[in-house]
Amino acid sequence: MIDWQPIFLTLKLAGITSLFLLIIGIPLAYWMAYTRNRIKPVLEALIAMPLVLPPTVLGFYLLVLFSKDSPIGQWLDEYLELSLIFSFEGLVLASMIYSLPFMVQPLMAGFSSVPNRIREAARVLGKSSLATLIRVLLPMIRPSIITATILSFAHTMGEFGVVLMIGGSISGETKVASIAIYEQVEKPDYPAAHSYSLILISIAFAILFLVYYINGRKSYNRWEKLG
Amino acid sequence: MGEVRVRLKKSLSGASGLLKLDVAFNLPAGSFTILGGPSGAGKTSILRMIAGLLKPENGEIYVGEQCWYDSKKGIYLKAQKRLQGFVFQDYALFPQMTIAQNLEFAASASQNRAKLQERISQILEMMDLTSLLNRKASSLSGGQQQRVALARAIIRKPPLLLLDEPFAALDPEMRKKMQEYLLKLHREFKLTTLMVSHDQGESINLADTIMMLSEGKIVNQGSPEEVFAHSNLSGKFRFTGEVLSIQASDVVFVVSILVGKNMVKVIVDKNEIDQLSPGDHVMLVSKAFNPIIKKIS
Numbered sequence: 001m002i003d004w005q006p007i008f009l010t011l012k013l014a015g016i017t018s019l020f021l022l023i024i025g026i027p028l029a030y031w032m033a034y035t036r037n038r039i040k041p042v043l044e045a046l047i048a049m050p051l052v053l054p055p056t057v058l059g060f061y062l063l064v065l066f067s068k069d070s071p072i073g074q075w076l077d078e079y080l081e082l083s084l085i086f087s088f089e090g091l092v093l094a095s096m097i098y099s100l101p102f103m104v105q106p107l108m109a110g111f112s113s114v115p116n117r118i119r120e121a122a123r124v125l126g127k128s129s130l131a132t133l134i135r136v137l138l139p140m141i142r143p144s145i146i147t148a149t150i151l152s153f154a155h156t157m158g159e160f161g162v163v164l165m166i167g168g169s170i171s172g173e174t175k176v177a178s179i180a181i182y183e184q185v186e187k188p189d190y191p192a193a194h195s196y197s198l199i200l201i202s203i204a205f206a207i208l209f210l211v212y213y214i215n216g217r218k219s220y221n222r223w224e225k226l227g
Numbered sequence: 228m229g230e231v232r233v234r235l236k237k238s239l240s241g242a243s244g245l246l247k248l249d250v251a252f253n254l255p256a257g258s259f260t261i262l263g264g265p266s267g268a269g270k271t272s273i274l275r276m277i278a279g280l281l282k283p284e285n286g287e288i289y290v291g292e293q294c295w296y297d298s299k300k301g302i303y304l305k306a307q308k309r310l311q312g313f314v315f316q317d318y319a320l321f322p323q324m325t326i327a328q329n330l331e332f333a334a335s336a337s338q339n340r341a342k343l344q345e346r347i348s349q350i351l352e353m354m355d356l357t358s359l360l361n362r363k364a365s366s367l368s369g370g371q372q373q374r375v376a377l378a379r380a381i382i383r384k385p386p387l388l389l390l391d392e393p394f395a396a397l398d399p400e401m402r403k404k405m406q407e408y409l410l411k412l413h414r415e416f417k418l419t420t421l422m423v424s425h426d427q428g429e430s431i432n433l434a435d436t437i438m439m440l441s442e443g444k445i446v447n448q449g450s451p452e453e454v455f456a457h458s459n460l461s462g463k464f465r466f467t468g469e470v471l472s473i474q475a476s477d478v479v480f481v482v483s484i485l486v487g488k489n490m491v492k493v494i495v496d497k498n499e500i501d502q503l504s505p506g507d508h509v510m511l512v513s514k515a516f517n518p519i520i521k522k523i524s
Contacts, residue, residue, distance in 0.1 A: 121319035123306040124278050125333045126383070135332060139323045 002195045005172055006180035010200075013088070013176060014156040017095040021103040021152050022145070024096075029107035030133060034119075048105075050098050059165025062094050066166070084166070091167045091174055095156045102151040110144025111137065143215050154207045157200065229256050229291030231387055231419055235276050235283045239443075241267050248272060248443035254387075254436075256291075257417040261430045263454075264440035270423040273440070274389050277421070278313050279306030290387055312380030312388040312418070316395050318372040320364035326375050327360045333379045343382075350378045353415065354408055370401040374408060381416060390422040394429070399501050406432050427455065431467075431508050455510060466491075466511045470503055484511060 032040060050058060066073045066084035076082045084090035114137060122132040138145065160178040167174030169183060177196050184193035231254040239246045248269045254260050262270045275281035277288055277295075285298035295304045321329055330351075334343050351357045354374045364372065373393060380388060390409075394402040406429060413420055413433075424430055430437050430451055437454040439447040447454050452467050468486035480500050482493045491511065495503075503509070 115317075115319070117315050117317055117319040118321065120280055120306075121313070121315060121321070123280070124309075124311060124313040125379070126307045126310070126335055127332075128307065136321050140321075142323075 002192055003180075006175050006177045006196065007199055009088075009172065009175065010157055010177040011203075013091055013095060014153045016092055017099060017156045018103075018149050018153040020092065021096050021099060022149055025100075025103035025107055025148065025152075026138070026145075029104045030111055030137075032104070033108045033111035048101050051101050055098060055159060055161030056165055058098060059094065059162040062090070062097075062162070062166045066090060086166075086168045086170060086174060088167075088173050091163060091176075094162045094166050095159060098159055098162050099152045099155045102155045103148045106144045106148040106151065107141070110141030110148075113144075114140055146214055147211055150207055150211045154204060157204065157207075229386075230254065230289075231256075231291075231421075232287065232289040233273075233277060235273060235286040235288070237272070237276065237281075237284045239269060239272055241269075243267060246443045250440070250443070250445050251286075252438060252445060252448070254419050254421060256419055258436060259413055259420045259434050260422070260436045260438060261434035262421060262423045262438050262440060263425065263427075263430055264446075266425070268440040269443045270440050271391055274313075274391050274421065274423055277387075278311060278389055279304060279309050310383060310385050310387075312383070312385040314373070314376050314380050314388075314390040314393045316392045318369070318376045320367075320372055320375055320379070322363070322365035325361050325363055326356060326367075329364055329375060329379055330382055333382045335383050338383070346384075347382065350381065350412075353411060354378050369397055370405065373397065373405060377405075377408065377412065381412065381418065384416075386419060388418040388420045390420070392423050392425065395425065402426075402429070403502065403504065409433065428502055428507075428509075431455070431510065451508075452510075465513075468509060468511055470505050470507045470509055472505055473500055473503060484509060486511060 032043060063085055064070060066076065068074060068077060068083075073084070076084060082089060084093060118136060118140070119132060122136055127135075158178065159176075160182070163174065163176055163179060164182075167176075167179075169175045169179045175183075177200055181193050181196045181200075184190070184196065233253070234251040235248065237248045239248055246267070246269055250269075250273060252260075262273065264270055272281060276283045279295070282303070283296065283298070286296070287294070287298065288296040290309075294300070294302050295309050296302060321332065324332060327347075330347050331343075334347075348357070351360065354377065356371075356374055356378060359367065359371060359375075364375065367375065377393070393409075394405045397405060410433060412418070422433070424433075434451055437447075437449065437451050438445050439454060456465060466486045468484040468491065471483040471485050471490065474481045474483075476494075479494050479496050482495055482500065482503065484491050484493060493511065
């Protein structure tokens with residue numbers, strides 16, 4: 001019988017990360033999609049960085065940043081009694097940075113696909129930007145919100161390098177499924193590694209299938225004909 | 228409600244280089260004015276500046292006593308603060324909402340709920356939309372969507388209604404119907420209306436004043452008769468009249484038109500009558516014929 005704790009921990013990490021990412025992703029993507037600020041390409045590049053960098057690079061710098069030897073790590077430890085290395089909280093923060101592009105990019109694409117006229121129509125009716133966002137834009141880009149959330153969830157499930165660097169392998173705290181697999185192979189206990197791997201494969205397939213199924217049913221730009 | 232006073236200046240970069248927009252006009256309360264002229268003349272820009280969607284360089288916009296924009300006083304109301312109705316060419320309904328939700332969303336928070344419902348049902352009835360109330364906006368035809376857009380624009384009782392080529396995307400038959408709906412609304416609510424249109428027939432049917440714009444300036448202004456009498460139609464004889472009836476006769480149609488006190492019959496072919504129906508105000512122009520003069524006294 002395998003130890004299910006790493007699987008549950010993985011799902012918990014992915015769930016919390018996706019939720020937090022959604023909360024910061026919506027305002028960020030909204031601003032990025034509609035701003036004409038010159039800083040936009042800089043931000044776009046920064047957000048996309050985790051797509052191209054080895055996760056170990058991100059993990060390494062987070063480790064340096066949050067260790068007790070750095071001013072930030074010291075400050076967090078002293079005033080918030082929060083340690084972001086070798087802790088679940090640290091994993092959430094690292095995962096959020098790591099999965100940020102998977103949340104922000106689909107949301108941005110969604111916001112950009114809404115014709116300008118729609119926002120103008122709300123403005124000439126006297127609606128504030130916030131009312132327009134909540135009542136008009138978010139319902140319109142619902143497929144993008146679902147895609148972004150599920151992709152962030154799935155991507156967080158699959159991370160390894162960042163977790164290894166900043167989280168290590170503490171049972172029930174930072175030992176997620178991908179780390180557990182690595183440990184079983186090192187031992188070596190191939191049957192256990194197989195179990196974890198097959199469970200991850202099933203979950204990943206189910207999630208991705210869900211994305212394509214939902215978006216296939218609800219065509220992405222079904223209001224495009226409205227101009 | 229009161230007169231609308233507009234004076235606007237702005238340099239725009241258009242398809243054919245820089246356009247210096249410089250206009251000044253008044254819209255009397257309850258009037259229906261059409262802004263015509265070639266594309267790229269700045270018509271839509273004027274409408275967008277009045278709506279607060281485009282910022283002028285200087286000038287002023289007063290709606291009755293209310294100041295929407297005055298560059299000298301440094302006043303610039305955001306689009307949200309201008310009580311207006313605006314109809315876009317491409318409808319711009321909120322697609323995931325039903326017709327009822329579109330109209331309710333459009334209402335302002337300060338409107339009395341009971342009176343609002345009354346107003347919504349009155350407008351829905353006038354626009355023949357009652358049966359579509361629970362349909363999603365995205366499931367309607369173009370003509371239906373534009374009717375909803377028109378209804379949505381006037382829910383808040385704006386003193387000024389702005390329309391940006393609202394019927395350009397519709398076929399001639401539907402366009403004709405929409406003109407009738409618009410006239411009905413205008414008669415009922417006496418909204419001061421400014422509409423951008425390319426269509427001469429539309430202008431003659433709807434407007435009491437026409438302003439022709441060319442390269443950012445108003446080049447001609449007056450009643451439809453006055454404006455089109457000076458337009459580039461090079462006809463020699465020109466009368467305005469009202470269509471009384473249209474009768475089919477073999478392959479052509481006979482249109483009876485009342486000109487002054489006389490009835491005139493004109494033969495037209497099928498594609499010409501598509502835009503005509505009894506009650507239309509039309510212009511009768513003749514180019515090449517030899518008038519015969521007979522002394523009568």
